[in-house]
Amino acid sequence: MTLHVDRLRSGGLIATYQCQSACPHCLYRGGPGRSPDYVSQEMAAACFAKALSLGCASMHVGGGEPLADPLGLAGVLAAAAETGMHLEYVETSASWYDDADEAVELLTELRAMGLSSLLVSLSPMHNGFVPLRKTLGVLEAARTAGVAVFPWQEHFLADVQAFDPEATHPFAAYLERFGPNYPAEILRRTWIHLGGRAFDLFAPVLGRKPVEAILAEASADCRRELADASHFHMDLYGDYVPGLCSGLACRVDDLGAPLDPERYPILTTLAESGISGFYEYAAALEEYQPLPGGYVNKCELCQDIRRHLTQRGWFESTELAPVEFYAAL
Template sequence: MSLCVSRLQSGGLIATYQCQSACPHCLYRGGPAREGAYMDQGLATTLFAKARELGAAAMHIGGGEPLSDPLSLAGLLAAADEAGMPIEYVETSGAWFTDAEEAVELLTELRSMGLARLLVSITPMHNGFIPLRKTLGTIEAAQAAGIVVFPWQEHFLEDMRAFDPDRTHPFREYQERFGQDYPAQVLRRIWIHLGGRAFDLFAPALGRRPVAAILAEASADCRAELTDVGHFHMDLYGDYIPGLCSGLAFRADDLGAPLDPERYPILTTLAETGIRGFYDYATALEDYTPRPEGYVNKCELCQDIRRHLSERGWFESTELSPAEFYAML
């Protein structure tokens, strides 16, 4: 049975992959080195309309950093209004904050355009790039502008206040203060999807195992992960990211119908035969050799296989997208 995503529940738009930060847990490997492109209003209208057609009742806007380009963000809010798509929240790290008065003025203007709720990220991982002063300033400015604040992981403030609020503090400083098992403590306190940069951050806590052990316990297929629509994303290139499989994509135009196996061979292989089928393909036809140190789980193995295909100039499909994701591995 071919892979098909016929209904959507809750998700968001990735407005840009560029971000002032390069957080060590980022699923999509956002950062300052990423392309500065931002989703245009016309595409956003199309994607919001597609999502509504397939059942999504509301969406969010994330990144990257959506507030890196406030004018373009205003365009996305207008697109949501045009498509009749309620916006649950807009995500921000607060890295853009410099002056309280200017921040209130900006957020007040965006509120008039439809920004009602702001998710502000509060984690030690973000603090490696963003001083706590900026985070707290963003929260205060949003409240002053009449915007509801969604403080994402507010409980980390106790840890973060142990450091100078006017400086950034790399994650290693948290380990030095709170113990080398701090990554494991973080995983016990919040759910973080293991993907993108998170593999390297949390591998010391979780351990890596040989490829044989990973394959032995892997499910027969990855259909459940690829068709999970509980937190889906569409990006500025017009792609749909299946499940939380960053670096994998198919065109949003192809939502709602079975995917063509010839156009999407990687996704089809994963859906039908799982990581074992994908691994067998890569080792037999693409000269793939697994890393001797092993992998955290099957998703890291999958990412490594896709990195190999990307480096070999994979041209069979457009599934390995965006290309920058692999350039940074």
């Protein structure tokens, strides 16, 4: 039985993968080196319409940095109004903030277009690229403009306030101040999906296991995770990210019906036989060799297999997308 996503609950639209920050926990490996491509109003409307047709009545807008292109964001807000999609919030790292008056003016204009709420990232990981001054500046500007705000996650404020608010501080500075077990404390305090860059950030406290142990512990299939639509994402290219598995994709247009196994061999293999089947598939056809240092979990193994496939020029499907995701692996 192939993968079938026929119901969407709550999710977001990735407006761009470009971001001033390159946070060490970023699931989608956003950063300044990514393409500046931004979702068009037409694509946003198509994604919203598909989500609505599958039962999802509200979404958020994320990235990358959605406010890196205010005109592009205005198009997303227009697409939401056009389709009747309720936008819960727009995410921002506050990297774009420069001047208080300019920020208030921009957010006031966007509020008139439909921006009602802003999620402002606040964490030690973001502080490596965004000074606390900018974060607090965006929070204040939004309140002045009449845009609701919620810092994500506010419980990190005391940690970040231990440093100079005018400067950025790499994560190594937090390790030096709070100790080598600080990443483990972060995982106890907040939920972070282990994917993208997060494997390297948390591996020192979680440890890595040899491939044999990963395969022995893994379930027979990954169908439940891939079909989970409780917090889904669509992106600017018209791709749907199954189960928060960044770097894996199916076309938004193909949602609502069973995926064609010939068009989606990787997703089909994972859904039917799990990471063990995918590992055997890659080892037999593409001479994949596991890393001697092992993996945090089956998801890191899966990501590494997919990295290997892209380096081998594997173009049997469009599932390994966006290709830029794998460039830095």
